[in-house]
Every structure is written in structure tokens, then in C-alpha cells.
Amino acid sequence: MREKLMSKKKPSFPVSDRFHKYLAKYNRNTKIPVFYDDLLRFSGSIVVYDQHEEDTFWVRCYYPDHERDDIDNSLKQVYTILHSDGSDDSLEFLNVDAIDYCTFGNSKPFRIKVRNILNDSFTYFYVKKADASRIYGLEFEHLLSPHRINFLIYRDTLIEEHIAGIPGDVFIEDELPACDDRAKTQIAKQFVKFNERCTVRLLGDMRSYNYVIIPTHDFDHVDYTIRAIDFDQQCFEGNLKVYRPQFFKENFKMVQLVADKLQENSIEQYRREERSLLAKRIINSQSRYKELMRCILNDQISNEANVKQLRKELYDFSNDMKFKRARNMGQILRTALDFVKRNYENVNMKRLV
Incomplete structure (x- = not known):
């Protein structure tokens, strides 16, 4: 089942x-x-x-x-x-x-x-x-x-x-088979980064019809980006897999593309790149980010059962005790983003020493 x-x-x-x-x-x-x-x-x-x-x-x-x-x-x-x-x-x-x-x-x-x-x-x-x-x-x-x-x-x-782009399900069915190897590798890279971004910031339900793929024509090739278009499932569900696009059957062909075109060390590199970019954006928008975080920390956007399930699954996934102490979805989200920001700052400190 x-x-x-x-x-x-x-x-x-x-x-x-x-x-x-x-x-x-x-x-x-x-x-x-x-x-x-x-x-x-x-x-x-x-x-x-x-x-x-x-x-x-x-x-x-x-x-x-x-x-x-x-x-x-x-x-x-x-x-x-x-x-x-x-x-x-x-x-x-x-x-x-x-x-x-x-x-x-x-x-x-x-x-x-x-x-x-x-x-x-x-x-x-x-x-x-x-x-x-x-x-x-x-x-x-x-x-x-x-x-x-x-x-x-x-x-x-x-x-x-309106967010313009080709709906993910349409692109996967009609456009992806005609892409050359270079384009498929680039799309696979973007899906890894998109998957990481959704997971860290707890944006759920990114099935193929809830994001668009945007081709951008450069002078000698086409670049692709993946962009979410539905934000209904921000910090609500308790199942961690909901926040990981790779686990939806509608994205199976994208997951298969990643497996075919990228090596494990490349996948980890792109995940690390996306976490670093997230950390930089948090730092660069520090004042506004803190104000927004204060709002969600004092808000109720899920139910107790979902909060308990998600904090347990995130603790099992990361071994970070701060997830166990979270009392609502805002605290869970802050813990996840603080984890990313802290790791980025630690790496930078070591580089500067």
C-alpha cells in the first residue's frame, strides 16, 4: 500500500x-x-x-x-x-x-x-x-x-x-524527452537545488504541477530554472517527505534524471551550494527576516499532531536536539534555517582563520 x-x-x-x-x-x-x-x-x-x-x-x-x-x-x-x-x-x-x-x-x-x-x-x-x-x-x-x-x-x-513558465508536468511529458544531454544534466542539477531549498524552508507539496520550469536562452544554449508556484503547504504537514519533492510519484522522471546524469559527489555539491545561498539570503535580509520569523513563531499554522510528527522526523534525520524542543511550526522552521546559517558561518570562520 x-x-x-x-x-x-x-x-x-x-x-x-x-x-x-x-x-x-x-x-x-x-x-x-x-x-x-x-x-x-x-x-x-x-x-x-x-x-x-x-x-x-x-x-x-x-x-x-x-x-x-x-x-x-x-x-x-x-x-x-x-x-x-x-x-x-x-x-x-x-x-x-x-x-x-x-x-x-x-x-x-x-x-x-x-x-x-x-x-x-x-x-x-x-x-x-x-x-x-x-x-x-x-x-x-x-x-x-x-x-x-x-x-x-x-x-x-x-x-x-502570475508566475510564468512551463508547468512541470507538461514539461516532463512534452519537453524533457527532446532535451539534449547537456540540457538534461542542467535540469537535473536544478531539481537537486530545488529539492534542497524546499526541504530546508519546509515548503511542501511540490508535485510536478505545483512548479514551473523556465527556459532562458543564452547566446549558445538554453538554461533552465525551477520555480514554485503554489505555496499552500508552507509548514503544515507532519510528514517530512511532503517537503521533499523527490518523494512524489509525479516527480519520478526528474528523480530518475538526477540518478542518470549526476554522480553522488555532484549531488552533494549542489545541495551544499543551495544551502550556502539560503544562508547568504538570510544574512542579507537579516532585519526583515527576523521580523517575519517573529510573526511565524507566535502564529498557529498547523495542528499539534503534525508538529509532533515533524519535529520527531527532523530530529531523527538531523540529530539536532533543538528540533525536539520546538513547540510549533515556526520554531521548527527557525531551527532548520538556523542550522543552515550556522553551518555556513562556521565554514566561513574556518576559512578566515
């Missing part, structure tokens, strides 16, 4: 007053003209299919005529707040082409397609129910990953920018 990795459904956790103040200080918390619940009042919908005529688990929503204009104007204002200065100057050049609702997963987001009518370019953003666990995931991604991320929160509504 396959081991059960995850709970059936993760609950949503409220954003604490302390965390709201942190988000306001760093311009994440701002007034917006539309709420998640407003978009739930759609009067009808149709299924959205992909290019292969398969169900995408998204439905396109339709609203009564007397509400659609107000909703469109509000969503265009949200777009300008997210991507510009929030002024009304460009609203006349924007059009809301589609409002889609996802019927799959925990967050059940709305995906908004906004088009600039002057040049026909378009982009997306998402409207979701605010969940403290997800927002911590977004903020830690911003501080500790190679990527910056843009989002807004107002009361119980979360606005997230």
Missing part, C-alpha cells in the same frame, strides 16, 4: 494582527476594491479545456450584466495596484478577457486574464482566500529563493501575480 503523504484537506488559517502589521510595513497590505467572495457570485460557467481537449479543472465564469461592469472595473484597478502605481490613467486601455475559477485543490482561486487593448498583450493574476500558511510561503519565497514575488492582501482576500 502506498504511504499516505498528505492530509486530505488543509484548513485555512487566519492572518494574525502581528502578521498584518508586518505585511503593511512592507507594502503587502493595501486596500483593494474587490473581494474573493464578490467573484463567487457568478451566475454560470463553462469548462475550460486545454489544447488537447482535456479538462483543465478550470471553469470560465459569467456574471449578471448589472454586476459585470463593476467587477471588471474593480479587477482592472487591482491590476494597476499590483503592477503599477494604482492610478486610473491606464484603465481605459485594459480589458478583462476572462475570469476563471479552479475547481481543484485547497485554495480554489480565481484566475483573471487582463489584456492591454493597445498592443494586445495580456497577463494573469489570481484572487484567493487569504490563508496565513500560504502568505508565509509567499513571503519566505520572496526572501529565501532566487526569485522575487509580488502579492497583495486586504482583509480576507489575497491577490497573487
